[in-house]
Amino acid sequence: MLTHPTDPSRVLVERSDLDPLALPAQLRRYEIHLRAIFDWGQGYLSSPHPELGRAGNVCPFAQPSLLQGRFFLAVQPGTPTEGPQLAATLRFYRNWFLDLAPRRLPAAKLTTILLLFPDAPHDEVSRVVDAVQNALKSEYVDEGLMLGEFHNGPPPKGGLWNAAFRPLRSPVPMLVVRHMVPTDYPFLRDDTEQTRAYLRLFGDQIPGPLREQVENDRLALELTEPCADQAGIGAP
Structure with a gap:
């Protein structure tokens, strides 16, 4: 306890x-x-x-x-x-x-x-x-x-x-x-800010089956988030 x-x-x-x-x-x-x-x-x-x-x-x-x-x-x-x-x-x-x-x-x-x-x-x-x-x-x-x-x-x-x-x-x-884990993207993709947070954290480790969907959504939303190692979220 x-x-x-x-x-x-x-x-x-x-x-x-x-x-x-x-x-x-x-x-x-x-x-x-x-x-x-x-x-x-x-x-x-x-x-x-x-x-x-x-x-x-x-x-x-x-x-x-x-x-x-x-x-x-x-x-x-x-x-x-x-x-x-x-x-x-x-x-x-x-x-x-x-x-x-x-x-x-x-x-x-x-x-x-x-x-x-x-x-x-x-x-x-x-x-x-x-x-x-x-x-x-x-x-x-x-x-x-x-x-x-x-x-x-x-x-x-x-x-x-x-x-x-x-x-x-x-x-x-x-x-x-x-x-959050990289496979959580489908739970977040309907919200632009949540998608943005996901990309900040997992932009360089998106699971293979999700990459096309994430990239299509990123382009549609015109998001240009940095990869995770460049962002503050999730950093040590």
Whole structure:
């Protein structure tokens, strides 16, 4: 378990912390939710799915993240309310994430923080969680990060290889912070500023299958971003 150096009420839970006696008093009532998400990460995320549309696990990073102890859970008690307070909470975890996993470190791409909202009413989840993700995504992308929304709605976004598949389902509503990786481009290309941030970070390491699409979009948007080694984003 990790405790924030300036706010001891904020903790990040690891799987080894699931003994109820090991959890802080304020989190013991959420043990069932924490356990459900660790099981979801080890099961659903770390396994193939017949509707995925490609070979491999639903998330290629989840299992190594769990194995290396870089899969951190946080809990936000109470009913989340869209607005400045929730945005400030997300920025707090974003900054903590950047302190824990600078991009230059080898384990950075396996590090993730999952912020759970276990008290969220079912009929409010989609409106609040999806809206906050949409409002803050560009801000995160500009820092070289992804902010993903997961709940049992599920979110309406389809899979990359099967548009009918809804991969962002989870048993507890949450928002997830991780580093961007070169294969994230399809999640960003509909927004010019997010495309610009992607090019600043990955302009010299675009995966082969995405190069034609990225180049066509770059030309259409008349973007002339420098390669990653010339830009500040993602630099050591």
